Amino acid sequence: MKKRISLLIGALALTLSFTGCGSKKELEYDETQLTYVTQFIIANFEVMDEEAFDNYRQASEYQINKIMSEANAPIEPEVLISMMDAWEAAEKECGEYVEHGEYQFEGSDSGVVVSTEAVYEEREATLEFKFDENLNIESLDIAADYTTGEILKKAGMNTILGMGTVFLVLIFLAFVISLLKYIPMLQEKFTKKTEKNKTPVKEVLKAEVPIVEEELTDDEELVAVITAAIAAADESVSDGFVVRSIRRRKSNKWN
Numbered sequence: 331m332k333k334r335i336s337l338l339i340g341a342l343a344l345t346l347s348f349t350g351c352g353s354k355k356e357l358e359y360d361e362t363q364l365t366y367v368t369q370f371i372i373a374n375f376e377v378m379d380e381e382a383f384d385n386y387r388q389a390s391e392y393q394i395n396k397i398m399s400e401a402n403a404p405i406e407p408e409v410l411i412s413m414m415d416a417w418e419a420a421e422k423e424c425g426e427y428v429e430h431g432e433y434q435f436e437g438s439d440s441g442v443v444v445s446t447e448a449v450y451e452e453r454e455a456t457l458e459f460k461f462d463e464n465l466n467i468e469s470l471d472i473a474a475d476y477t478t479g480e481i482l483k484k485a486g487m488n489t490i491l492g493m494g495t496v497f498l499v500l501i502f503l504a505f506v507i508s509l510l511k512y513i514p515m516l517q518e519k520f521t522k523k524t525e526k527n528k529t530p531v532k533e534v535l536k537a538e539v540p541i542v543e544e545e546l547t548d549d550e551e552l553v554a555v556i557t558a559a560i561a562a563a564d565e566s567v568s569d570g571f572v573v574r575s576i577r578r579r580k581s582n583k584w585n
Contacts, residue, residue, distance in 0.1 A: 356437050368444050368459045370403050375417045376427055383414050404466045413470040420472040425451030
């Protein structure tokens with residue numbers, strides 16, 4: 331009995347040890363350093379205007395890296411530009427930035443999320459700064475807080491737009507289908523027109539080909555006529571040569 335209990339305790343301890351090895355530890359981080367980075371971003375974005383944001387977008391990676399290095403803020407140039415885009419989009423949606431509350435830290439094995447509630451002129455929003463496992467900032471997400479009425483209104487507008495789009499598509503399809511009945515009529519009209527154009531061509535071709543009937547003339551008669559015509563033409567200038575008449579002689583046939 332004691333032996334079985336010992337085996338059971340050993341198996342349970344082994345299971346717990348494997349479970350402990352399988353779970354990953356939470357990433358260790360310094361809240362002061364993360365607070366400094368987030369506060370650095372907010373403080374600079376708050377006083378920057380549109381021209382200043384554009385200057386950063388046009389700056390080279392070397393210039394941005396130098397500025398971030400001097401400020402002791404590990405921010406990559408592309409990450410900084412994306413955070414600027416998020417900040418400007420939030421101000422267009424929520425109005426001008428006013429202030430923010432305390433920072434909340436949520437760590438995991440893959441990084442840390444630093445969040446705070448911010449106040450804008452038109453509405454409040456939640457700011458989330460995400461850091462990777464090396465505690466380098468990855469992104470800034472700003473989510474505007476909408477009231478229930480605003481959410482329902484927005485959902486209703488989206489529904490109306492969606493249904494309107496569907497109805498427009500259905501109307502267009504119905505219009506296209508209604509035009510299909512004219513296709514056979516157009517095809518028949520085109521066929522008749524083609525046949526009409528082909529008929530005169532055949533008649534013209536027939537008219538242009540005359541039937542020539544050749545009259546067969548005896549060669550001897552033709553020679554006699556030509557000789558008489560030449561003699562008549564030369565009668566006035568010839569020396570005593572007068573053509574009285576031309577008679578055709580029957581040829582003698584020798585047997």
